[in-house]
Amino acid sequence: MSDRPFRLHDTLTGKVKELIPLEPRHLKFYSCGPTVYSYAHIGNFRSFLTADLVVRTAKAIGWDVTWVSNITDVGHLTMDDMADAGGEDKLEGALRSKEGERFHNVWELAEYYAAAYLEDWQRLNLTEPDIRPKATQHVREQILAAESLIKSGHAYETSSGVYFSVESRPDYGKLSGNTDRESLIRGARDVVTDETKRDPADFAIWKKDEKHLMQWFSPYGWGFPGWHIECSVMARAYLGDTLDLHSGGEDNIFPHHECEIAQSEALTGKPFANHWLHTRFLLVNGEKMSKSKGNFFTVRDLLSQGTHPLALRYALISGVYSKQLNFTLQTLEDAKRHVQRFEKALQLAESAQGDGPNVFGDSLDDLYDQALEAMLNDLNTAVALAKSIEGAKQITKESELNAASGEAAARFLDQINRLLGIVNSDYEAVAVKVEEAKPEPKADAAWVEAKIAERAAAKKAKDFALADAIRKEVTEAGVVLQDHPDGTTTWSVD
RNA sequence: GGCGUCGUACCCAAGUGGCUAAGGGAAGGGUCUGCAAAACCCUCAUUCAGCAGUUCGAAUCUGCUCGGCGCCUCCA
Numbered sequence A: 001m002s003d004r005p006f007r008l009h010d011t012l013t014g015k016v017k018e019l020i021p022l023e024p025r026h027l028k029f030y031s032c033g034p035t036v037y038s039y040a041h042i043g044n045f046r047s048f049l050t051a052d053l054v055v056r057t058a059k060a061i062g063w064d065v066t067w068v069s070n071i072t073d074v075g076h077l078t079m080d081d082m083a084d085a086g087g088e089d090k091l092e093g094a095l096r097s098k099e100g101e102r103f104h105n106v107w108e109l110a111e112y113y114a115a116a117y118l119e120d121w122q123r124l125n126l127t128e129p130d131i132r133p134k135a136t137q138h139v140r141e142q143i144l145a146a147e148s149l150i151k152s153g154h155a156y157e158t159s160s161g162v163y164f165s166v167e168s169r170p171d172y173g174k175l176s177g178n179t180d181r182e183s184l185i186r187g188a189r190d191v192v193t194d195e196t197k198r199d200p201a202d203f204a205i206w207k208k209d210e211k212h213l214m215q216w217f218s219p220y221g222w223g224f225p226g227w228h229i230e231c232s233v234m235a236r237a238y239l240g241d242t243l244d245l246h247s248g249g250e251d252n253i254f255p256h257h258e259c260e261i262a263q264s265e266a267l268t269g270k271p272f273a274n275h276w277l278h279t280r281f282l283l284v285n286g287e288k289m290s291k292s293k294g295n296f297f298t299v300r301d302l303l304s305q306g307t308h309p310l311a312l313r314y315a316l317i318s319g320v321y322s323k324q325l326n327f328t329l330q331t332l333e334d335a336k337r338h339v340q341r342f343e344k345a346l347q348l349a350e351s352a353q354g355d356g357p358n359v360f361g362d363s364l365d366d367l368y369d370q371a372l373e374a375m376l377n378d379l380n381t382a383v384a385l386a387k388s389i390e391g392a393k394q395i396t397k398e399s400e401l402n403a404a405s406g407e408a409a410a411r412f413l414d415q416i417n418r419l420l421g422i423v424n425s426d427y428e429a430v431a432v433k434v435e436e437a438k439p440e441p442k443a444d445a446a447w448v449e450a451k452i453a454e455r456a457a458a459k460k461a462k463d464f465a466l467a468d469a470i471r472k473e474v475t476e477a478g479v480v481l482q483d484h485p486d487g488t489t490t491w492s493v494d
Numbered sequence B: 001g002g003c004g005u006c007g008u009a010c011c012c013a014a015g016u017g018g019c020u021a022a023g024g025g026a027a028g029g030g031u032c033u034g035c036a037a038a039a040c041c042c043u044c045a046u047u048c049a050g051c052a053g054u055u056c057g058a059a060u061c062u063g064c065u066c067g068g069c070g071c072c073u074c075c076a
Helices: A042-060 A090-097 A107-122 A135-151 A181-189 A229-238 A248-267 A297-303 A309-317 A329-350 A363-376 A381-395 A403-420 A427-437 A446-459 A464-476
Strands: A006-008 A015-018 A024-030 A064-069 A156-157 A161-164 A203-208 A216-218 A219-225 A245-249 A275-277 A280-282 A325-327 A479-483 A488-494
Touching: A006 A042, A006 A275, A015 A275, A024 A042, A024 A229, A042 A064, A042 A245, A042 A275, A042 A280, A042 A297, A042 A309, A042 A363, A064 A229, A090 A297, A107 A297, A135 A156, A135 A203, A135 A216, A135 A219, A135 A229, A135 A248, A161 A248, A161 A280, A161 A464, A181 A229, A203 A248, A219 A229, A245 A248, A245 A464, A248 A275, A297 A309, A309 A325, A309 A329, A309 A381, A325 A329, A325 A488, A329 A403, A381 A403, A403 A427, A446 A464, A446 A479, A446 A488
Parallel strands: A024 A064, A024 A245, A245 A275, A280 A325
Antiparallel strands: A006 A015, A156 A161, A161 A203, A203 A219, A216 A219, A479 A488
């Protein structure tokens, strides 16, 4: 089982190919994290979830994984086109915006959004990476890289900064297919403002800027590092010259990853990454998410509206990463039902007792195996989830389980949870937070309790017409009553 | 203009050369529980945007047409 091939799409070759770690059974993986200038939206998390699923799948076949996922907290510019880095730093921009007013400085802003990001990460039940480097903690290495690139002739200094010479890398464009020089330059022309560059397509490694809110001293004076060099440097620092796998969103293909490749390979003379994985965009109601279209969802927005975190997770992985996924509120509703089914199955497994044979035989083991197989086949989450649900249905089909069956069910659910992260029962902390964020119930608890008692009395007297009238009354107040076999009634706010 | 990707039922979404086109939601019918909820059972695409072609055989390959979406410009 440990030698089953793990097949993934590779952007560099455009094909699905086997993922083969340089060091057998030890995956060295770098995934691009967020720029912490705002709350992460659900599209950001779709791509982080792809990385999480790669790691889970690799571990499921017994591989060791060293996973590095960075946090970009400086240098990602709003006008950072293929070339110029002529815009303003995203973090500085955010500080000047309305939401930024509450922060004293850009460092505080970065720290705040980085913490929010980690909170979202945990709520959506992503695996914790081995290392989470921040760009600001690796400025020294970035300066050293700039010096080295200048020395080898791949970069040059001008009055405004240090630029990478695209011309020095004949294979520049191999990842994105943007190899047409004319079109590259034409694309750049509109936004290029820096006349000091030798070639419009050259991109910044270091920007000289004495007014920047985050600045460091370098051989080129005060300034800050370019966005692309951050990832090159951090990946190398923790994973070595050649990575087994590098991932990000599809928009990272160009310019970000293209530039990383150029810099890293110029620095080391070795291939930067053997496998490139990119997650397609998440669409909302058939369109790309954007604030202006009003279809923009952050993770916290949805969770604070009472969405179950695992339902959101389920919804975001319900389609394969290699195709655009259309997210709608209906998708979320559907996902909620699945999560409830898993919860129900888990309860059954936990309350199992008594003698008897395992009623499931090998069927649950087979389903888990099929789910794993689907994940090994280019992360086919849709099929893996279908198999998981089939297993959950087999479990919930039973009204109660004996000990042997309960053990089999618990093992299945645990395996599925480790693979897909959708059955986690250890969710109290999150659940409480979400509960707190819910709007106040329209009906007060004492009133509902009184109504329940009234209804119980009516039921006892077999006055079902009155009992139904009471149910109707509380329903209209937005309260849902649920009767249990033991005669008790619980309620929840709809 | 350059590069790319997709078009499968009411909705979401697998399948990418060959048994009856996964799975879920919704909907309809049923079992069960006084009712409701949950759970369970049944039904729900002779058909895969359109046209032409390759093939013994195509949703799956090729060509064209139409349409969606994306990157090249801030974005995962």
